[in-house]
Amino acid sequence: MIRIGMTEGMYILNLNGKEAEKILEVSKKISGDSSLEESICCIGVPICQMGIQNSQKMLNTIIDYFRENVDKETMHKLPRLYISGCPNSCGVHQIGSIGLTGKMKNIDGTPTDVFEIYICGNFEVGKSRLGTSIGDFKATDIPEFLHELAKITEGDFFEFATNNTEKVLEVASKYKL
Ligand code: SF4
Known part of the structure; x- marks a missing residue:
């Protein structure tokens, strides 16, 4: 069964x-045996006809990057990601410790694959809150950005990012569009 x-x-x-x-x-x-590998992701483009980004591809790119370049201990520091291919939010990106939602952005005249990243969403009883946007990021920069984030994380990511938001924003500022 x-x-x-x-x-x-x-x-x-x-x-x-x-x-x-x-x-x-x-x-x-x-x-997978890490929260990152147990991430939640909508079906996204090309199967979804309303979406903007290929969210499944984004998730697989992130997981492949971590499996190939990052040690297990660092990988385990990141929480489960919630990824939506567009703002319709089928991947419920606003409720995760880290959430991504797909966009297209014109960068120097070139349409570019972009995800807006949210942090510190929560759906625990009595503690529920929507995540806070920390900006738009090129899809190609996101695996490395998450790696940098994992490196500075101490303990549970949600607690860390809630109490040390300035440290998260400092790392984000290197990649943010
Ligand atoms: S969030 Fe957007 S891309 Fe993902 S399945 Fe829903 S409508 Fe499609």
Whole structure:
């Protein structure tokens, strides 16, 4: 029996020990053990006909960058990302510790793939709040920017970014459009 979770996860039920081991083995390459690899992302362009950006591609680019260039300890410092390909917010980017929403921007006469980044959204009972925009970033700069952010993060990202917003903004200022 398979159940699909609200956070894009999948539960496979009623396995015995040996079957569970087999599933773990075959799912190794498509699964992940960090919050970053468990990010939430809308379907985005080209499947979505209303969207602006290919949000799935953005997420895969970020994960590939971290797997290839970043040590596990640093990777684990980042929270789950919430990515929407446009402001319609199917990836609920406003409720995440880090959220991205897709845009196009004219940069020096060239239409450029851009994501606006939000931080410190929360949906815990009694603590819910929408994330705060920290600006627009070129899609190509985002993996490196997130890496720099992970490097300065101490402890839980939400707590860190809430109490040290100026440090996050300082790193962001190097990449922000
Ligand atoms: S957020 Fe935008 S791009 Fe993503 S699925 Fe919704 S409408 Fe499409």
